[in-house]
Amino acid sequence: xxxxxxxxxxxxxxxxxxxILRCVPISNHLYFYWxxxxxxxxxxxxxxxxxxxxxxxxxxxxxxxxxxxPDGSNFTLKIRSTKLxxxxxxFCAGDRDRGQGEQFFGPGTRLTVL
Amino acid sequence: xxxxxxPISMDSYEGQEVNIxxxxxxxxxxxYITWYQQFPSQGPRFIIQGYKTKVTNEVASLFIPxxxxxxxxxxxxxxxxxxxxxxxxxxxxxxxxxxxxGLGTSLAVNP
Numbered sequence: 001x002x003x004x005x006x007x008x009x010x011x012x013x014x015x016x017x018x019x020i021l022r023c024v025p026i027s028n029h030l031y032f033y034w035x036x037x038x039x040x041x042x043x044x045x046x047x048x049x050x051x052x053x054x055x056x057x058x059x060x061x062x063x064x065x066x067x068x069x070p071d072g073s074n075f076t077l078k079i080r081s082t083k084l085x086x087x088x089x090x091f092c093a094g095d096r097d098r099g100q101g102e103q104f105f106g107p108g109t110r111l112t113v114l
Numbered sequence: 115x116x117x118x119x120x121p122i123s124m125d126s127y128e129g130q131e132v133n134i135x136x137x138x139x140x141x142x143x144x145x146y147i148t149w150y151q152q153f154p155s156q157g158p159r160f161i162i163q164g165y166k167t168k169v170t171n172e173v174a175s176l177f178i179p180x181x182x183x184x185x186x187x188x189x190x191x192x193x194x195x196x197x198x199x200x201x202x203x204x205x206x207x208x209x210x211x212x213x214x215x216g217l218g219t220s221l222a223v224n225p
């Protein structure tokens with residue numbers, strides 16, 4: 001069964017550094033998402049991406065964040081200048097065109113900002 | 115997007131049937147009800163989705179009454195490995211595909 005993969009599984013960085021989190025979605029998916037989950041808290045929507053552009057973003061997704069699908073397979077989330085409060089699990093997800101909420105999640109990247 | 119309310123936690127024992135109820139009083143006509151499971155430090159995993167009446171798959175059943183203002187996820191004969199957080203989400207595709215998450219129900223299955 002195809003799976004969403006994410007790399008790295010754990011990223012430790014210093015405050016102010018740039019990080020790029022990578023995801024390889026399932027090949028026949030058309031819609032892609034990034035979510036994050038701070039330890040012990042809710043899963044929070046960051047951004048959705050379709051047809052090579054952002055379709056929706058949350059207020060968390062400010063100018064420090066960007067997403068890209070550079071080569072038709074990878075889907076990346078970049079945080080330009082990390083802050084302590086960016087420490088969280090970041091999940092990539094995707095779904096097929098039929099929608100209605102069945103999204104397939106990756107295993108996540110744990111980002112620790114020191 | 116309709117708000118959902120579910121119990122914060124539940125306890126059960128191996129072999130029992132577990133029913134987790136979610137209320138969604140403001141569900142819209144074209145909203146679907148979807149349940150996800152999440153283990154610690156893992157991504158959420160889709161369990162089941164329905165619109166009305168009853169849906170069953172190899173993992174669970176979902177019961178939705180006629181007014182659709184609530185739904186019940188039923189896990190038959192739980193095992194220790196079913197210990198997880200279960201989330202009820204309500205929404206539709208349309209132009210708004212994001213999933214809005216609550217705190218979910220933390221299910222502990224005891225031996």
